[in-house]
Amino acid sequence: xxxxxxxxxxxxxxxxxxxxxxxxxxxxxxxxxxxxxxxxxxxxxxxxxxxxxxxxxxxxxxxxxxxxxxxxxxxxxxxxxxxxxxxxxxxxxxxxxxxxxxxxxxxxxxxxxxxxxxxxxxxxxxxxxxxxxxxxxxxxxxxx
Amino acid sequence: xxxxxxxxxxxxxxxxxxxxxxxxxxxxxxxxxxxxxxxxxxxxxxxxxxxxxxxxxxxxxxxxxxxxxxxxxxxxxxxxxxxxxxxxxxxxxxxxxxxxxxxxxxxxxxxxxxxxxxxxxxxxxxxxxxxxxxxxxxxxxxxx
DNA sequence: CACATTTAAATCGTGCACGATATACTTGCG
DNA sequence: CGCAAGTATATCGTGCACGATTTAAATGTG
Numbered sequence: 001x002x003x004x005x006x007x008x009x010x011x012x013x014x015x016x017x018x019x020x021x022x023x024x025x026x027x028x029x030x031x032x033x034x035x036x037x038x039x040x041x042x043x044x045x046x047x048x049x050x051x052x053x054x055x056x057x058x059x060x061x062x063x064x065x066x067x068x069x070x071x072x073x074x075x076x077x078x079x080x081x082x083x084x085x086x087x088x089x090x091x092x093x094x095x096x097x098x099x100x101x102x103x104x105x106x107x108x109x110x111x112x113x114x115x116x117x118x119x120x121x122x123x124x125x126x127x128x129x130x131x132x133x134x135x136x137x138x139x140x141x142x143x144x
Numbered sequence: 145x146x147x148x149x150x151x152x153x154x155x156x157x158x159x160x161x162x163x164x165x166x167x168x169x170x171x172x173x174x175x176x177x178x179x180x181x182x183x184x185x186x187x188x189x190x191x192x193x194x195x196x197x198x199x200x201x202x203x204x205x206x207x208x209x210x211x212x213x214x215x216x217x218x219x220x221x222x223x224x225x226x227x228x229x230x231x232x233x234x235x236x237x238x239x240x241x242x243x244x245x246x247x248x249x250x251x252x253x254x255x256x257x258x259x260x261x262x263x264x265x266x267x268x269x270x271x272x273x274x275x276x277x278x279x280x281x282x283x284x285x286x287x288x
Numbered sequence: 289c290a291c292a293t294t295t296a297a298a299t300c301g302t303g304c305a306c307g308a309t310a311t312a313c314t315t316g317c318g
Numbered sequence: 319c320g321c322a323a324g325t326a327t328a329t330c331g332t333g334c335a336c337g338a339t340t341t342a343a344a345t346g347t348g
């Protein structure tokens with residue numbers, strides 16, 4: 001009967017494997033800069049919008065404080081970001097880049113370019129794939 | 145100037161987010177059966193080819209013994225799988241399903257169907273997406 | 289047969305993920 | 319004002335991932 005449960009027929013596994021493959025492709029380049037992959041994602045957000053709160057960062061990355069708090073503390077210890085309690089609301093922690101964190105942007109820029117080159121995808125394919133994945137994520141997050 | 149580093153333009157983030165979204169979609173259903181998502185993947189392999197070695201399992205899932213050994217021990221403790229040292233080669237551990245592990249197959253079958261329904265994808269879209277992801281994984285794994 | 293080499297799992301250390309709970313601060317309402 | 323309810327972050331416990339090392343068994347070579 002059905003091969004519905006064959007590993008290789010599972011979209012979920014293809015996704016899981018691809019995600020880990022991409023992360024591993026980034027890892028060695030990021031390691032040279034002292035970063036992990038989730039830390040890189042945090043920097044992407046901060047380079048766009050410095051001063052965000054932990055909660056806002058979590059909304060962008062779909063991660064919660066249990067993941068972000070220790071991760072941000074490690075980044076602070078390495079001198080990449082700064083965590084500041086807001087004056088107006090002491091519950092809030094706002095996130096800023098250190099000068100080192102700002103400089104990293106230039107060094108990081110070529111990494112996604114390189115990984116993309118190795119991916120063998122055309123720009124069009126990559127855009128389509130990204131769009132499909134974003135739609136999928138959206139669907140699965142809204143109607144559980 | 146370049147928006148090359150905008151979070152939402154990154155395929156890598158779309159992939160990472162989608163993968164976690166899919167895993168979370170599976171999680172509550174699997175939890176009822178006492179399984180985690182990686183454990184479900186292990187079962188997919190064992191339902192196809194009982195008796196595989198740890199290394200072979202790792203090749204299928206792209207995971208190594210540091211991940212699999214403790215995971216398999218937990219599954220053994222829960223009575224889902226059995227780990228047996230090969231007689232011919234004492235270095236090898238072969239993996240078998242317990243009766244409980246076999247029975248789980250029926251209960252699990254509907255989970256991917258349900259998640260797929262919520263994904264809003266057509267069968268054709270899902271197949272195309274899976275194929276793209278498999279190709280991407282392949283490319284990134286071969287030429288690191 | 290000895291012994292270096294290779295191979296299969298297991299172990300170690302670090303860093304995510306995430307459900308659940310705790311703590312501390314703020315706000316709204318009587 | 320006083321206190322309940324709400325909010326922001328932090329903490330706790332468990333389970334992956336993965337680079338690196340270790341242990342033990344098998345194999346090949348002189």
